[in-house]
Amino acid sequence: MANTAGAGNQPKPSSSVKLVLLGEAAVGKSSLVLRFVNNDFQENKEPTIGAAFLTQKCNLPNRTIKFEIWDTAGQERFASLAPMYYRNAQSALVVYDLTKPSSLTKAKHWVAELQRQASPGIVIALVGNKLDLTNPSSSTGDATSAISGEEDGAEGTGNVEEGDEADARKISTAEAKAYAEEESLLFFETSAKTGANVSEVFTAIANAIPETSLRGARGAASDAATQAALGGRRGDDSRVNLTGPRAEVGAKEGCAC
Amino acid sequence: MADTANIDTAETAEGISTKDFDKRAGSEHSESGTREVPIASLQSRESSPPPLPARPRQLSRPDRSPFGSYSRPSSAGGPRLASRATTAVSRADIQTKSYGDERPGGHLLPGSRGVSRQQSFSNLGRFVSNSKSDGGDSASIRSYIPTLEASGDVESLLGEVLSDYASPAWKKLDACALEQAGYFHDVTYEVDVLNDIFEREFDELEPSRPDGSNEEALMAQFRSKLKHFLILSSAGKPIYSRHGDDQLVTNYIGVVQTIISFYQGAKDGLKGFTAGDVRFVIMSKGPLNLVAISQLGESDAQLRAQLEALYMQILSTLTLPNMERMFSNRPSIDLRRPLQGTETLLSALADGFTRGSPSSLLSALECLRLRKTHRQVINNSMLKVRSQNLLYGLIVAGGKLVSVIRPKKHSLHPGDLELIFNMLFEAEGIKAGGGENWIPICLPGFNNTGFLYMYVSFLSATQPNHEVVERPSSRDEREEEIAILFISPNKEGFFELRQMKDDLVEQLQENGGMQSIRSAVVKGRPSCVDIAPGTVARHFLYKSKGNVQFAMPSYEPNFNTTLSRRRLLSLYHILHASVHVKNAHLKVQHCISRDSISLAWITPMFELFCVADPSASRNALAQAANKIIQWIRREEERVFIIGGAVF
Ligand SMILES: Nc1nc2c(ncn2[C@@H]2O[C@H](COP(=O)(O)OP(=O)(O)O)[C@@H](O)[C@H]2O)c(=O)[nH]1
Ligand SMILES: [Mg+2]
Numbered sequence: 051m052a053n054t055a056g057a058g059n060q061p062k063p064s065s066s067v068k069l070v071l072l073g074e075a076a077v078g079k080s081s082l083v084l085r086f087v088n089n090d091f092q093e094n095k096e097p098t099i100g101a102a103f104l105t106q107k108c109n110l111p112n113r114t115i116k117f118e119i120w121d122t123a124g125q126e127r128f129a130s131l132a133p134m135y136y137r138n139a140q141s142a143l144v145v146y147d148l149t150k151p152s153s154l155t156k157a158k159h160w161v162a163e164l165q166r167q168a169s170p171g172i173v174i175a176l177v178g179n180k181l182d183l184t185n186p187s188s189s190t191g192d193a194t195s196a197i198s199g200e201e202d203g204a205e206g207t208g209n210v211e212e213g214d215e216a217d218a219r220k221i222s223t224a225e226a227k228a229y230a231e232e233e234s235l236l237f238f239e240t241s242a243k244t245g246a247n248v249s250e251v252f253t254a255i256a257n258a259i260p261e262t263s264l265r266g267a268r269g270a271a272s273d274a275a276t277q278a279a280l281g282g283r284r285g286d287d288s289r290v291n292l293t294g295p296r297a298e299v300g301a302k303e304g305c306a307c
Numbered sequence: 308m309a310d311t312a313n314i315d316t317a318e319t320a321e322g323i324s325t326k327d328f329d330k331r332a333g334s335e336h337s338e339s340g341t342r343e344v345p346i347a348s349l350q351s352r353e354s355s356p357p358p359l360p361a362r363p364r365q366l367s368r369p370d371r372s373p374f375g376s377y378s379r380p381s382s383a384g385g386p387r388l389a390s391r392a393t394t395a396v397s398r399a400d401i402q403t404k405s406y407g408d409e410r411p412g413g414h415l416l417p418g419s420r421g422v423s424r425q426q427s428f429s430n431l432g433r434f435v436s437n438s439k440s441d442g443g444d445s446a447s448i449r450s451y452i453p454t455l456e457a458s459g460d461v462e463s464l465l466g467e468v469l470s471d472y473a474s475p476a477w478k479k480l481d482a483c484a485l486e487q488a489g490y491f492h493d494v495t496y497e498v499d500v501l502n503d504i505f506e507r508e509f510d511e512l513e514p515s516r517p518d519g520s521n522e523e524a525l526m527a528q529f530r531s532k533l534k535h536f537l538i539l540s541s542a543g544k545p546i547y548s549r550h551g552d553d554q555l556v557t558n559y560i561g562v563v564q565t566i567i568s569f570y571q572g573a574k575d576g577l578k579g580f581t582a583g584d585v586r587f588v589i590m591s592k593g594p595l596n597l598v599a600i601s602q603l604g605e606s607d608a609q610l611r612a613q614l615e616a617l618y619m620q621i622l623s624t625l626t627l628p629n630m631e632r633m634f635s636n637r638p639s640i641d642l643r644r645p646l647q648g649t650e651t652l653l654s655a656l657a658d659g660f661t662r663g664s665p666s667s668l669l670s671a672l673e674c675l676r677l678r679k680t681h682r683q684v685i686n687n688s689m690l691k692v693r694s695q696n697l698l699y700g701l702i703v704a705g706g707k708l709v710s711v712i713r714p715k716k717h718s719l720h721p722g723d724l725e726l727i728f729n730m731l732f733e734a735e736g737i738k739a740g741g742g743e744n745w746i747p748i749c750l751p752g753f754n755n756t757g758f759l760y761m762y763v764s765f766l767s768a769t770q771p772n773h774e775v776v777e778r779p780s781s782r783d784e785r786e787e788e789i790a791i792l793f794i795s796p797n798k799e800g801f802f803e804l805r806q807m808k809d810d811l812v813e814q815l816q817e818n819g820g821m822q823s824i825r826s827a828v829v830k831g832r833p834s835c836v837d838i839a840p841g842t843v844a845r846h847f848l849y850k851s852k853g854n855v856q857f858a859m860p861s862y863e864p865n866f867n868t869t870l871s872r873r874r875l876l877s878l879y880h881i882l883h884a885s886v887h888v889k890n891a892h893l894k895v896q897h898c899i900s901r902d903s904i905s906l907a908w909i910t911p912m913f914e915l916f917c918v919a920d921p922s923a924s925r926n927a928l929a930q931a932a933n934k935i936i937q938w939i940r941r942e943e944e945r946v947f948i949i950g951g952a953v954f
Contacts, residue, residue, distance in 0.1 A: 075647060075648065083742075096651050096734060097647075098648075099648065099652075099730060099734070099744065099746055100744055100745050100746030100747055100748075100761075101744065101745050101746075102742035102743065102744050102745075103742055103743045103744070103745060103801065103805075104742035104743075119742075121742065123648060125647045125648045126644060126645065126647065127624070127625070127645050127647075128747070131747060131798070134798065134799060
């Protein structure tokens with residue numbers, strides 16, 4: 051099974067990281083996962099039903115991270131189920147659609163809920179998706195240079211240019227970024243459609259997870275079950291400084307998945 | 308109705324169609340132009356161990372054809388059939404219907420049903436004696452004194468049949484095709500045009516422009532759809548429409564709402580009406596009104612069953628108490644918000660009905676044909692790895708059931724499985740890149756008050772590597788997918804069931820179970836000719852009533868296009884409707900059209916619907932039917948899951 055292969059073949063230490071995606075319906079959560087896991091995109095993706103569980107490996111220079119991803123549906127009626135998915139998560143991707151103001155409001159609610167209810171050490175990334183819908187002139191700055199731009203030490207938060215608001219963009223980079231900094235969140239603007247910045251998000255998260263909260267990936271599914279049963283709060287040390295250098299290093303690596 | 312002990316009662320367990328007729332009788336409010344025409348001869352034949360006693364019958368008019376009260380020109384240009392002899396036999400009776408004749412006002416001309424009892428007798432005689440040789444239930448076909456005097460509704464019994472290809476939509480299609488064919492003298496072109504028209508049925512309308520500039524064009528597109536489903540709250544709030552956005556459907560919703568509320572005071576609410584070529588059927592369910600608008604010629608009962616399924620889907624998303632609470636808190640609530648994400652499931656169901664689905668027509672499931680021993684291996688593997696909190700475990704391949712395990716005291720409701728299969732194989736929601744899904748779902752047939760949790764994982768039948776990276780997008784490819792479904796009441800049970808899946812896959816790979824599933828999937832359904840070499844049958848549906856399952860051959864090589872399948876399914880709908888009319892006594896029915904000769908044969912054990920080329924004789928068709936029955940009997944434990952594995 052795919053699970054066990056990683057640990058066996060890799061000389062590098064391997065650990066698994068639980069990640070949950072939250073955000074309003076149709077902001078592109080499933081599309082981000084599809085891009086990350088299969089490097090694919092579908093126009094007019096149908097809404098997720100319930101929640102989907104996926105795994106994907108991410109190679110860092112000194113270790114391998116296996117993401118165990120919960121992609122939730124984001125519809126209101128599933129809100130009461132959300133705690134089940136984020137309860138033991140070490141990381142969360144809170145996604146909004148940067149062409150839809152209400153989705154940022156929703157994202158802020160999720161951030162607040164995570165800060166209240168999730169593991170204290172949880173690494174949260176705020177992600178503004180659908181960057182490709184912004185004005186080409188501004189998204190050149192965003193998408194294209196953001197990929198290579200990580201090299202320039204853009205704090206692993208994407209280096210989206212500000213100003214020059216594009217047609218479809220409704221939420222300025224400055225506004226979202228300011229909020230992310232205030233709440234100590236990782237921040238990216240992405241396009242699941244073009245792939246811009248997508249693997250960077252996951253790599254940055256992998257790097258931001260404190261060593262202490264990592265556990266060996268023994269690969270068995272029961273492992274996860276056990277952890278769920280035990281409450282699995284490994285990340286109890288204080289919240290990481292997400293804008294710290296670690297995220298920056300990670301952003302360079304990219305996931306060799 | 309006089310004969311409540313009708314054979315139909317044998318089916319009430321499966322539910323949907325029979326009771327509706329009762330309720331509907333007398334509650335039609337749009338009666339203008341309807342006339343009762345005494346049925347020329349309604350004959351019936353019981354074929355049942357134990358036989359039911361003959362009874363005097365007084366047929367009241369249970370229904371009328373959706374199109375009965377409007378005059379229809381005859382089918383454009385098609386060759387007209389002289390009506391064939393019907394079968395009435397003194398001791399047994401078969402009703403034969405011919406159509407394709409000119410029918411002013413939709414009524415049958417008195418002369419159009421010649422009765423030649425002698426001739427049919429010989430056919431029937433052979434039919435009976437053939438089946439006797441099979442043993443089993445068909446052997447005991449018994450006949451009774453025919454109830455010739457019974458008067459009934461020509462329109463409901465015949466109108467359905469008459470409405471087949473002559474239903475307004477089909478006529479439109481026909482007319483168009485013939486015109487085109489006239490220009491091009493090309494038969495294949497005809498088929499293409501028809502296909503085009505039918506395929507366009509599923510195209511989405513573009514959104515209304517705020518300035519209303521495309522309204523007219525959209526209206527035209529909207530009206531060209533052969534089938535609509537509308538769901539609105541009793542306060543008149545739109546909840547769902549298959550076609551068109553809010554701006555477009557608002558007017559329609561308003562009109563429908565007005566009409567419904569106009570009749571709300573009446574003892575029975577409005578159940579249906581006809582406008583022009585279009586049949587409207589309305590179903591009120593607590594705070595919801597569901598409306599089917601069809602030009603495809605289905606019977607009211609069939610449309611009602613479709614609405615019932617949509618309603619079940621809504622319950623499946625919300626549960627009944629939740630929905631009721633929402634409406635009692637706020638009668639004007641916009642249900643679309645809590646239903647968000649369910650539209651695609653509703654549309655997948657709706658399109659399935661429009662395309663035509665044997666499973667929903669028969670309220671039955673199809674199983675993957677497997678050797679009994681192979682199925683046992685699979686059942687046992689699943690039982691062996693069963694985890695603590697499992698309620699139901701299912702393996703499904705391309706919409707066909709492979710194996711089920713369940714607690715002794717709970718069976719599975721076919722309506723619930725229809726919802727699940729629709730979700731997995733028709734809607735696209737469960738398609739995330741190779742993931743496993745965890746889905747809260749209310750199964751209304753099991754319990755409409757609460758949620759269960761369903762673990763879903765897809766395996767590829769064709770790829771040796773069992774992990775599905777990405778689900779195929781075409782319907783045909785999905786025939787080759789294997790889904791593993793575990794249903795549990797435990798909301799936190801995902802990892803438990805995931806472990807069970809891993810264990811199961813390992814088992815099945817070791818003991819060859821996976822291999823037998825794969826090869827059965829790849830093999831597909833047998834064709835009619837595989838089943839009975841030399842048969843005139845081109846397709847059939849066989850429903851085993853006891854197992855609530857059906858079997859059918861491949862659509863290929865005779866029905867390769869969506870349109871030809873829809874036509875076939877239309878024919879099945881007509882046959883089905885005519886033998887399921889509440890008071891229909893007849894147990895064998897022939898149906899002759901320009902394109903086919905077909906037969907419906909109902910016993911307490913099974914229903915068989917069988918279609919042959921129009922050139923085939925009725926005799927040959929009867930023989931084909933017998934061959935099919937023989938095949939089913941031989942293959943019973945392969946084509947059906949009998950009992951399933953219980954724990
Ligand atoms: N233009 C554009 N469309 C996107 C992007 N990501 C997702 N979408 C589209 O947005 C819709 C909703 O995406 P989905 O992944 O289902 O959203 P979710 O409900 O958050 O999982 C789909 O039609 C996607 O094709 C993106 O980056 N750019
Ligand atoms: Mg999604």
